[in-house]
Every structure is written in C-alpha cells, then in structure tokens.
Amino acid sequence: MRRSTLIFLALLALSTAAVTVMAGGGLISTSFVKTLGMTLCLCLAAVAMDLVWGYAGILSLGHMAFFALGGYMIGMWLMWARTEAIVVQALSGQPLPPTAEEIRQGIGGQIFGVVGTSDIPWIWSFAHSLPLQLLLVVLVPGLLAAVFGWLAFRSRVTGVYLSILTQAMTLALALYLFQNDSGLRGNNGLSGLQNLPGVSAPQEVTALWLFWASALALAGGYLLAAWVVGGKFGSVIRAIRDDEQRVRFLGYPVEGFKLFVFTLTAVIAAIAGALYYPQAGIINPAEMMPIASIYLAVWVAIGGRGRLYGAVIGAAVVSLLSSWFTGGRAPSIPLGFYTIDWVDWWQVLLGLAFVLVTLLAPKGIGGLFR
Amino acid sequence: MSALLEVRGVSVSFDGFRAINNLSFAIDRAELRAVIGPNGAGKTTFMDIVTGKTRPDAGDVIFGDPPRSLLRMTEAQIARAGVGRKFQRPTVFEDQSVFANLMMALNAPRNPFAVLRFRPTSRHRDQVQDLAEEVGLAPHLTRVAGELSHGQKQWLEIGMLLAQDPLLLLVDEPAAGMTLAEREHTTTLLRRLATTRAVVVVEHDMEFVRRLDCRVTVLHEGSVLAEGSLDHVTADPQVIDVYLGRG
Numbered sequence: 001m002r003r004s005t006l007i008f009l010a011l012l013a014l015s016t017a018a019v020t021v022m023a024g025g026g027l028i029s030t031s032f033v034k035t036l037g038m039t040l041c042l043c044l045a046a047v048a049m050d051l052v053w054g055y056a057g058i059l060s061l062g063h064m065a066f067f068a069l070g071g072y073m074i075g076m077w078l079m080w081a082r083t084e085a086i087v088v089q090a091l092s093g094q095p096l097p098p099t100a101e102e103i104r105q106g107i108g109g110q111i112f113g114v115v116g117t118s119d120i121p122w123i124w125s126f127a128h129s130l131p132l133q134l135l136l137v138v139l140v141p142g143l144l145a146a147v148f149g150w151l152a153f154r155s156r157v158t159g160v161y162l163s164i165l166t167q168a169m170t171l172a173l174a175l176y177l178f179q180n181d182s183g184l185r186g187n188n189g190l191s192g193l194q195n196l197p198g199v200s201a202p203q204e205v206t207a208l209w210l211f212w213a214s215a216l217a218l219a220g221g222y223l224l225a226a227w228v229v230g231g232k233f234g235s236v237i238r239a240i241r242d243d244e245q246r247v248r249f250l251g252y253p254v255e256g257f258k259l260f261v262f263t264l265t266a267v268i269a270a271i272a273g274a275l276y277y278p279q280a281g282i283i284n285p286a287e288m289m290p291i292a293s294i295y296l297a298v299w300v301a302i303g304g305r306g307r308l309y310g311a312v313i314g315a316a317v318v319s320l321l322s323s324w325f326t327g328g329r330a331p332s333i334p335l336g337f338y339t340i341d342w343v344d345w346w347q348v349l350l351g352l353a354f355v356l357v358t359l360l361a362p363k364g365i366g367g368l369f370r
Numbered sequence: 371m372s373a374l375l376e377v378r379g380v381s382v383s384f385d386g387f388r389a390i391n392n393l394s395f396a397i398d399r400a401e402l403r404a405v406i407g408p409n410g411a412g413k414t415t416f417m418d419i420v421t422g423k424t425r426p427d428a429g430d431v432i433f434g435d436p437p438r439s440l441l442r443m444t445e446a447q448i449a450r451a452g453v454g455r456k457f458q459r460p461t462v463f464e465d466q467s468v469f470a471n472l473m474m475a476l477n478a479p480r481n482p483f484a485v486l487r488f489r490p491t492s493r494h495r496d497q498v499q500d501l502a503e504e505v506g507l508a509p510h511l512t513r514v515a516g517e518l519s520h521g522q523k524q525w526l527e528i529g530m531l532l533a534q535d536p537l538l539l540l541v542d543e544p545a546a547g548m549t550l551a552e553r554e555h556t557t558t559l560l561r562r563l564a565t566t567r568a569v570v571v572v573e574h575d576m577e578f579v580r581r582l583d584c585r586v587t588v589l590h591e592g593s594v595l596a597e598g599s600l601d602h603v604t605a606d607p608q609v610i611d612v613y614l615g616r617g
C-alpha cells in the first residue's frame with residue numbers, strides 16, 4: 001500500500017475518533033456532526049470524480065446526478081417506512097385492525113398528497129424493503145451510467161462534447177423530476193429523511209452513526225480507488241487520458257476502460273449520496289442541477305486532480321468553507337460605503353480561488369505536498 | 371504461402387482529395403520493406419489505414435494467418451492481431467515511468483477486468499528488464515518518460531513495440547532526430563527484427579534506406595510508382611521526375 005494511503009486512513013481514523021469524543025462531550029453540536037458527516041460523503045464523491053476525471057481524463061459534469069439518484073433511492077425507503085409506521089399508529093385506534101390495502105392507501109395519501117394524488121407510482125414498488133432499495137442505490141445509477149457511457153464512448157464522444165453531454169443528462173433528469181407526475185413528488189422532493197425508521201435513538205446518536213458510516217464509506221472508497229489506480233489499470237487509464245489513440249494501438253479496448261471507470265465512479269457517487277441525504281434530511285431535484293456537478297469538478301481541481309488525497313482535501317476545505325460562509329457565521333465586513341456580505345461574496349471568492357489555483361498551482365492544493 | 375499483409379485496390383479521399391488512389395501491394399512474413407515517396411505521397415495515410423485509424427472508401431486490407439480483413443476490426447483488435455506501429459514523432463506516455471510504459475506494452479490480456487487483476491510477476495519484470503537492456507534504457511527504468519532525450523524516447527517507443535511482439539511492424543520515419551550512431555543502431559535492430567517478422571519502414575532519408583538494404587516501394591500521389599531494389603527504383607526516370615519535380 002502506498003504511504004499516502006496509509007497516512008490518509010490514519011488521519012481519517014483520528015478525526016473520526018476526535019469528532020466522536022467531542023460530540024460525546026457536547027463540544028460540537030449535532031448539526032455540526034451532520035455537516036461533517038455530509039462533508040465526508042462529498043469527499044467520497046470527489047474521490048469518484050478524481051478517478052473519472054483526474055485519472056481517466058473524462059471530465060464528467062454530471063456525476064452529482066448519480067449522487068442524488070443514490071439519495072433518492074435510499075430516501076424512498078426512509079420515507080415509506082416512516083410513513084408506514086405513522087399510518088399504522090394512526091389506524092390503531094380503530095376497532096378493527098387495518099387491512100394491508102388500508103395501510104397502503106394511507107401511505108399513498110400521506111406521501112403523494114402534496115402532488116395531488118394518493119396513487120402509489122410503480123417506481124415505489126420496492127420502497128417497503130430496505131435490502132431491495134439498497135440494491136437500487138447501486139443498480140439505478142449504475143445502469144444509467146452504463147447505458148449513457150456506452151452510447152457516448154462507443155460514438156467516441158470526447159473532451160468538451162462529452163462534458164456538455166453529461167451536463168445535458170443531469171439537467172434532463174432534474175427537469176424530469178421537477179414534474180409532479182415524475183413519481184418522486186416533483187419539486188417537493190423527499191423529506192424527513194433524518195428519521196431512521198424503527199430506531200428510537202435520538203438524533204445526536206443517529207447523527208454519529210451516520211457520521212461513522214460516512215467515514216467507513218470514504219475509507220472503503222479511497223482504498224478501492226487507490227487499488228484501481230495503483231496497478232497496471234491505473235497506468236492504462238492515465239495513458240488514455242494523455243493519448244487515447246496511442247493506447248488503442250497498444251491493443252487496449254479504450255471504450256471498455258472508459259465505460260468501466262465511468263460506471264464504477266457513478267456507483268461510488270451513488271453510495272456517497274445514499275449516505276449524504278439521510279444526514280441532510282431532504283432531497284429535491286434542485287440537487288441534480290448542473291451546477292452541483294460543476295462544483296464537484298471545481299473541488300477536485302482546487303484540491304489537485306490525479307491525486308486521491310487532493311480530491312479529498314479540495315472537497316473538505318471548499319465545502320466546509322462554503323457552509324461557514326453561506327451559513328451566516330462569517331462576519332460581514334463593513335467598508336463604510338459598502339458591506340461585504342459573505343453569503344453573496346463567497347461565490348466570488350470561490351471563483352477567484354479557482355482561477356488562482358488554475359493559474360498558479362495547476363496541480364491544486366494536493367500538488368503542494370511532495 | 372500467401373503474403374502476411376495484402377493491400378488490394380485501396381482508395382481514400384479527404385474532402386474530395388484522393389490521398390490514397392487504388393493502392394495495391396503485399397508484404398511477406400519475414401520481410402523488410404522500405405516505403406519512400408515525396409511529402410504528401412500518402413505514406414502516413416497508408417499506415418493509418420492498416421492500423422484502422424482511417425477507413426478506406428474502397429478496397430480491402432488482408433492480414434495474417436488465416437487471412438482476415440482488417441477493415442471490420444477496431445484499432446485495438448488490429449493491434450492485438452499483431453500489427454504494431456511506431457509513430458513519426460515519438461509517442462510515449464510522458465507522465466509515467468519507463469517501466470510502466472514497457473509494462474503496459476508487454477503482451478498480456480488487454481480487457482479491463484484482466485488488467486484490473488493484473489499484478490506483475492517476476493517473469494514480467496524480467497521481460498521488461500530484458501527489453502530495457504535491448505533498447506539501452508536499463509539504467510532509466512524508474513525515470514519518468516517525459517525526462518528522456520528525444521532519442522531515448524524513440525528507443526522507448528521501439529522497446530514498447532518489441533514488448534507487443536507484433537507480426538507486422540510499421541515504422542514511420544524512425545531516423546528523424548537521431549544521431550548518426552543512433553541511426554546505425556536503428557538499422558541494425560530493424561534488420562534483425564525483420565528476420566522473424568515483417569517490418570515496413572517509411573523513410574525520407576535515402577542514406578538510411580540504403581543501409582537497410584531491402585526492397586523499396588515508391589509511393590506517389592497515393593499509388594505505387596515503382597518497386598524493387600533501391601538502385602533499381604532510383605534509376606527509374608519516373609521516380610527521378612517525381613523527386614526532382616518536387617525539389
């Protein structure tokens with residue numbers, strides 16, 4: 001194993017332990033634990049982005065679509081199971097025990113009332129089952145990525161055209177989900193996801209569980225990515241990034257490699273999303289708008305692409321700073337004639353940082369080490 | 371025994387311009403062949419067609435034993451069938467070590483899942499070591515290819531071709547940018563290689579071609595103008611016309 005991988009895992013374990021201790025001692029709030037857990041999920045998505053862009057050279061600007069799809073898939077079960085418990089509770093006062101059909105109707109009315117129906121869309125067929133819905137977390141984004149990638153790579157769409165195509169994909173998906181009859185509650189999205197069904201532990205405890213799960217997922221994803229890029233496979237995808245035609249003349253099926261990396265990273269992003277949204281509590285189609293995926297690319301660029309720890313640093317630093325600046329905690333700067341309000345000016349600062357890193361440190365923050 | 375490579379009546383046009391015009395010729399299994407011709411004669415395009423980079427408008431390209439048409443195969447399939455190519459300017463992966471470059475080229479299963487599971491054994495390492503020695507890069511195995519001199523990059527690329535162990539080797543202007551000593555080394559190597567496989571060398575430099583001492587095909591405007599020994603073709607009035615006419 002490479003030294004940087006070991007150092008990364010050690011640091012991750014240390015910070016996880018530190019957060020756990022501080023949360024137990026009441027030094028950090030539950031909502032901050034959630035913020036940190038979500039940050040770990042974003043770091044995992046950034047590792048996936050680094051794999052597909054930094055190593056294989058495929059600038060996907062649609063990977064947050066897979067992230068959000070993963071969130072939707074787990075969200076469906078969370079919402080269903082919790083609503084079911086509420087409905088059963090409400091009907092328990094009646095003289096006769098409720099039939100399965102009555103419970104279904106109750107759930108349908110509760111979940112889909114906001115979009116003016118109580119019919120349960122067919123895509124919710126598996127929502128009652130956690131194992132099936134967990135399978136969908138992997139299968140739905142994985143299949144979408146495989147089909148999209150197969151079509152795009154087979155036609156040898158590369159470079160900026162591929163980036164535009166991935167943007168179109170995530171935009172189309174978002175616009176579709178914004179519709180009320182998409183089956184996923186339109187712009188309302190799914191909510192109440194922070195309540196884990198069947199768990200009576202309070203939020204400060206479940207927040208830690210999800211934080212640990214996120215840390216574990218990041219460690220696993222990082223190890224997997226390090227293994228993938230560590231051997232000859234890593235050599236080949238970096239070669240594809242630098243000169244794919246040359247790689248073809250070496251006899252490697254370039255399209256197959258791209259498709260593999262694209263699909264694998266989509267699944268990693270989906271798993272990250274499935275852990276993120278229970279901590280965020282809510283998901284809606286705006287999460288899939290192209291800007292989210294552009295941010296992901298910006299984090300990786302700032303952190304340093306082609307280095308897994310660079311991606312993690314970029315995602316952690318930028319997303320934590322972002323929530324600090326936009327959370328109203330950063331003090332405004334009065335200039336007399338004008339007051340710099342960070343909620344608005346953070347974007348400008350981020351844009352500036354991006355330009356500066358691109359110009360002055362093209363290898364990103366991660367490139368400053370070694 | 372049939373030829374290893376047979377090009378039959380191949381034509382290709384770029385925006386109405388015929389770069390290759392009804393080109394036909396054949397290469398034997400263990401043959402060294404030089405292809406010469408003025409700039410724009412279609413030499414590189416011919417290599418593009420054989421390696422699958424460019425699809426011809428007409429004709430057929432037959433290769434191997436049993437003979438198969440290359441026209442339905444992808445670049446990667448053609449490479450795996452045994453066609454190796456050395457580019458005009460050295461193309462190695464500058465970001466990676468000499469070792470990684472050679473290891474990538476080494477004959478081994480090429481599909482993503484096999485590559486993912488691949489871990490080099492001591493046999494693979496020995497093979498890479500031998501190749502590096504053969505092309506004079508043994509002391510540089512751990513260096514990043516981008517740091518090598520122009521000549522060393524040419525050698526690395528030749529080493530990668532040897533690692534692929536192709537049946538047919540297409541070499542585009544190998545002497546460009548090489549010192550006299552390197553050229554001599556290159557001709558020796560190419561001639562030795564041609565004892566076990568077919569080697570086609572595209573070259574401008576007549577001195578280099580003379581040293582190769584092999585059959586020569588002269589291309590002009592996308593077709594064969596003359597073929598035979600170097601003395602034979604250089605005595606051909608048409609060939610003289612083409613070279614002098616272009617000045």
Ligand SMILES: Nc1ncnc2c1ncn2[C@@H]1O[C@H](COP(=O)(O)OP(=O)(O)O)[C@@H](O)[C@H]1O
Nearest residue numbers: 384385389407408409410411412413414415416
């Ligand atoms: N992709 C292409 N598009 C347009 N014209 C091309 C292309 N490739 C080659 N040509 C033209 O075809 C002719 C033959 O080119 P080439 O095979 O490179 O010649 P050579 O290698 O013999 O110097 C040239 O006139 C060149 O301009």
Ligand SMILES: [Mg+2]
Nearest residue numbers: 413414415458
């Ligand atoms: Mg040429």
